[in-house]
Amino acid sequence: MRVDLFDFALPTDLIALRPARPRDAARLLHVPGTGDPADCGVRDLPRLLRAGDVLVFNDTRVIQAQLEGHRGDARIGATLHKRIDLRRWQAFVRNAKRLRVGETIDFGQGVTARAESRHDDGSFTLAFAGDEPVEVLLERAGRMPLPPYIAARRPTDADDARDYQTMFAARDGAVAAPTAALHFTPDLLDALARAGIGHETLTLHVGAGTFLPVKADDTHDHAMHAEWGRIEPDTAARLNAVRANGGRIIAVGTTSLRLLESAAGDDRVIRPFAGDTSIFITPGYTFRAIDGLMTNFHLPRSTLFMLVSALMGLDRMQAAYAHAIAGRYRFYSYGDASLLIP
CATH class of the missing domain: 3.40.1780.10 (QueA-like)
Structure with a gap:
């Protein structure tokens, strides 16, 4: 239709x-x-x-699946989309043209992830470093992923949690x-x-x-x-x-x-x-x-x-x-x- x-x-x-x-x-x-x-x-x-x-x-x-970080001087945003396994998630990436496969994004608070592969739809597989569960890392460095039609009009705050x-x-x-x-x-x-x-x-x-x-x-x-x-x-x-x-x-x-x-x-x-x-x-x-x-x-x-x-x-x-x-x-x-x- x-x-x-x-x-x-x-x-x-x-x-x-x-x-x-x-x-x-x-x-x-x-x-x-x-x-x-x-x-x-x-x-x-x-x-x-x-x-x-x-x-x-x-x-x-x-989960607090929205992350803000940098790769060198480039600011990179990531919204995790789907778990692949214990340490890897598929993610939509903002400013993706500044990110290449094999490069590492630093999301702060000791949380980093490597861009392992790129999918046909433009999303990436991100492999998170370390031994802590990814959910623990997200509690530390992530924020609640409000829908874009809300996030564009006001910032996420404590009430949203x-x-x-x-x-x-x-x-x-x-x-x-x-x-x-x-x-x-x-x-x-x-x-x-x-x-x-x-x-x-x-x-x-x-x-x-x-x-x-x-x-x-x-x-x-x-x-x-x-x-x-x-x-x-x-x-x-x-x-x-x-x-x-x-x-x-x-x-x-x-x-x-x-x-x-x-x-x-x-x-x-x-x-x-x-x-x-x-x-x-x-x-x-x-x-x-x-x-x-x-x-x-x-x-x-x-x-x-x-x-x-x-x-x-x-x-x-x-x-x-x-x-x-x-x-x-x-x-x-x-x-x-x-x-x-x-």
Whole structure:
């Protein structure tokens, strides 16, 4: 499909620079399969869902994956994207023309990495020196990798270390938060449980590729970056039982959705999963694992807006986003949310 079909005009003042406080005070646009969208709040989820449904969260934890350093006199920035092994990460590099394979970047605080190889997409494999775990080095020299549309408008600060992690964050490895889950609090989870709505977790380590623009003119020419994920066997079994008992599987965030769909077969059975996925969901895709999605509002022409358009229909999502813009909903990672039930 033509990428320009997924474009829309967004006023820059609707880009949220801070999250709602408390987290579950954010607004929620409920978009059903038919009829008009309804203006709600995240705290309305217990009445919008039904007993027997299950919400699926991503328990990845954002690491301080953004580094600033130098190679000689040249300033070099790096955003780690995907772990290769214990000491090597794939990274997007700023000022990459000043960096050659074999050269070493000094990130300060005793943290250095050698540019081991360069990939076709322009990213590098960085091999970190020393014996300390790379995560320890990042805690010392790195900073929270805020999305570029926020980082361009204000500096990262101490609040972001708390605000940009979900309450489910348990497994280090993401360089971007699964932002739909940022809206959840223990009180909201308790209210959902009282309404008979359960929850499960899986792990998908979100990469920096989630922020990359689609440069192709046609969706067929866009290549997704791979991300690593895991669904445990007992989790898969419980999710399959939910559907067998008439409940619905509601993914919280596009990361949870993408991993669930990667793990499901044409028979709609979710299987245990451990490995990379580069699934790219566009209109025409047949969903196999999920019955709904809670997600934030996404960028124009992005793979994530293509995904929600595949779930609900392009015309319906363009109309829903027009409603959200007219209603002054807050967009992107720290913004408001939508509940999409096809």
